[in-house]
Amino acid sequence: MTGREGRPATRRRFLGVVGAGVPVGVAGCLGGAGDGTGGDDAEVGDDGEHQYETDVEHPGDEPLEFTGEYACPVCNMIPADYPTWQCQLAHENGQGAAFDTPGCLFAYYAAPPIDSEITAAWVTDFGDEDLVDGFEASYVLVTDSTPVPEETMGLNPRPFEAYDDAVDYLDEWDAEALTEDDIVALADVDREIAAIYRGNRLPDEEG
Numbered sequence: 001m002t003g004r005e006g007r008p009a010t011r012r013r014f015l016g017v018v019g020a021g022v023p024v025g026v027a028g029c030l031g032g033a034g035d036g037t038g039g040d041d042a043e044v045g046d047d048g049e050h051q052y053e054t055d056v057e058h059p060g061d062e063p064l065e066f067t068g069e070y071a072c073p074v075c076n077m078i079p080a081d082y083p084t085w086q087c088q089l090a091h092e093n094g095q096g097a098a099f100d101t102p103g104c105l106f107a108y109y110a111a112p113p114i115d116s117e118i119t120a121a122w123v124t125d126f127g128d129e130d131l132v133d134g135f136e137a138s139y140v141l142v143t144d145s146t147p148v149p150e151e152t153m154g155l156n157p158r159p160f161e162a163y164d165d166a167v168d169y170l171d172e173w174d175a176e177a178l179t180e181d182d183i184v185a186l187a188d189v190d191r192e193i194a195a196i197y198r199g200n201r202l203p204d205e206e207g
Helices: 103-109 161-171 192-199
Strands: 088-093 095-099 118-124 131-133 138-141 158-160
Touching: 088 103, 095 103, 103 118, 103 192, 138 161, 158 161
Parallel strands: none
Antiparallel strands: 088 095, 088 118, 118 131, 138 158
């Protein structure tokens, strides 16, 4: 299998990678590091406002259409411009957010800006590029960006609707030795996992 835009796919175990800074060679939305260094570093306002604030209204029963009015709360890029990666989620209180990549979704999920349960999520399947249930999907935690130096936002987990497709991908991504331990559900995502992809965009932990 090849990566997006014809680039070869790759992989590497994420253990031991979290927190390791890697220089970024491409500016803007393109990066080459597992620390999620695509684009400028995230900033936290002096007024204490959470950096992922979003005002998107989301019904939660079905995904919103990706339009140019929605910006990713993690990186400010426009999800509609990245149809092969775009994803979104909805909170119980009727708010939601759209993301250009699943790496940004992970960051938001691990450090949400509001105290309202995330009740629904949708991600783009890495294989057929269909929008699928994000809570039912399986995510392969690739960490070696070498074969995909221009991937959107640096590097991203690979979402698959079917667990078996995620398992098959382990053998197709040959830059690192991954196992089924490197396949997770969205419910498993915490700050440590999110930091693999967007480490410099996670807000400071409280307390």
